[in-house]
Structure formats: structure tokens, C-alpha cells
Amino acid sequence: MRPPAAVTEDYLKTIYAHTEWQSDDITPSQLAARLELAPSTVTEMVKKLAAAGLVTHRRYGSISLTDEGRVKAIAVVRRHRLIETWLVTEMGYTWDAVHDEAEILEHAISDRLLDAIDERLGHPRRDPHGDPIPDAAGKADREDFVLLTDAVDGHEGTVLRISDRDPELLRDLERRGVDVGSPLRVESQHPLAVSCDGATLRLDDAAGEAIWLTA
Template identity: 70%
Template sequence: MSTSPAADDYLKTIFHHTEWQDRPITPSVLAAKLGVAPSSVTEMVKKLAAAGLTIHEPYRAVRLTESGLARAVTMTRRHRLIETWLVREFGYTWDEVHDEAEVLEHAVSDRMLDKIDDRLGHPDVDPHGDAIPRPDGTIRR
């Protein structure tokens, strides 16, 4: 599935909001987390819904579809592996890696990500202690 970096960021943010609790994310909370205007969220959520990645009714919370969840987990895996790689291989500290990973997660190929995972010995957690999803989308807690 091909999505834009912006769409991937929305999906990842929706996933992160519900990763540790069951309450779905509202458009206003999504806007605040992404640092964008509510109108921008409305437009993107409409696009994501049209693509079958989210479920959203006006003035209601946003939920991921099965396809949206799969893409969000894939992007979370990419992000967390890259954070781990930056700490272990390049000497970044845990509080420096997020912004770098935000850029790189959209740029590295799947092949390179697999090589990073191999090089790191298939880690279960990132430098922040968050679980890194496996290639099949499962998450070890």
C-alpha cells in the first residue's frame, strides 16, 4: 500500500494514542498531537477514510481499519527500529533520536530496514522501552 509521509504520520499517531488504552482519538486531540489545524485533520481523515484506512463520522472519534492498523504498525516498527539503530550504532542518546527517526522512517527501503533489524539482533524494544513490532505485525509486550 502506498501512502504519503503525512498520511503515515497520521496513522502512526492514531495508533500510538490507542496503543496502551482503549479510548479512540478525537480529531481535536489528533490535531494537537500533530501540531496542525483542526481543518487539516478533517481533510486528511476524509482522505484516509476514502482510502479505507480509517473510520470516521463527523464529530466522532477516528478509528483505524484493519488496513490502517497494519500500515500504522509497519510505520511504528520502522520508527522504533531506526531509533534503536541510531542509539546503538551512532551514539545518539534516547532523547535525541525521535526527530531523526521521523525523517528516516520515510526514506529507508524495506531491504535496508531488514538489514538494520538483522544488525541489531532483532530487538524487542526501542531506546524508550516501547515494543518494536515484528515483521508480521505482532507486538511482544
């Protein structure tokens, strides 16, 4: 069984991450799906988080972080993304293999070790998937963005972020030369096709929902 503090951090991090790249608050059913838990389990935990002053939630409504909850969420997000970056940069992990390791380590390492990792890496601004890494004060750099599936035909942009939720998709995109920082042009949406470094690539809907471009 996971320690209560780790469970709380997992909930707060998931709620925070849901609104990083879109504006709608997370619903209890979405939170349950993201955490792969029964809705009843999530409902009870959300009540506890609300009682602790970490989230606000109306019955049958969406969930949002309070100021205190947001501070705690950003702290664990910083840990997770710095660890992912460290594993790739220093430990030889591939970008599709770091998420689960970081899920474990983010609850275990000390603040002193985290600061040492940050210093060692030169205070990186983004993790291997393009997600912004908050600094020690909780601030994170953000550029204007558009989800690939929402980009108009002819849109040209640089890949800002690729979701790490599907490791197989990450491996497939890497094989096809699509990475954070890659320049893409949207050739068509139906079917989804992009050009990257002179090559035209057909992508499925999952890729369209997982890639964010500069606006």
C-alpha cells in the first residue's frame, strides 16, 4: 500500500497536469480514469483533500486546486520532471521508460538531492517530453501552443510537448523522427498528415491528441 502522503501527491499532481495544456477543470470520472482507480475510491479521497483545504469540489462537479493545493502540486511536478530529465541525461534511460521510475522516486528523494540534481543538470527548463519544469519558486516557462489535432491545415510550428502517457507512441514517433523540437507542418487533418524534415508522415488520432505545437 502506498503511503498516504504519496497518494495525496499523486492526486494533486494529476489534477494540476490536467489543466496545464487545456483550460477545463478535471471531473471525478476523468480523475478516476487517469489514476486507474474506482470512482468510489476517488470520491472518498477528493472529500479528504477538500477537507484538508487542498481542492475545491462541488458534488457532481469538477475539481480544482486551492492555492495551497497548487503549491503542493507544483512541488511534486517539479520533482517528477527533474527526475525524468536526470534519468535520461545522466542514467541512460530512454524517454519512453522514465515515467514509471519517476513515479516511484518523486516520493522518496530529499529536497537536498533534488536541488543537487537541478544544479547538476544546469537548471533545465523542460523535461524530455517538453513539459515545463517549475523552478524552486514554482514558476514555469510557457509558450503559446496548439494541440496538433486542433491546428489548421498549413500550420507550421515546433513540437513543444509530446504526452508521455503512451510509451509505444513515443517509440513510434521517435522511429519516425518526431521529437520535442522537431519542426512540423500540418499538411491535412483528414486524414492527419504532417511534414517533418522533408518527409510526409501519416499520423493516427492518438498522435494528434498527444503532440503540442508552437502556435
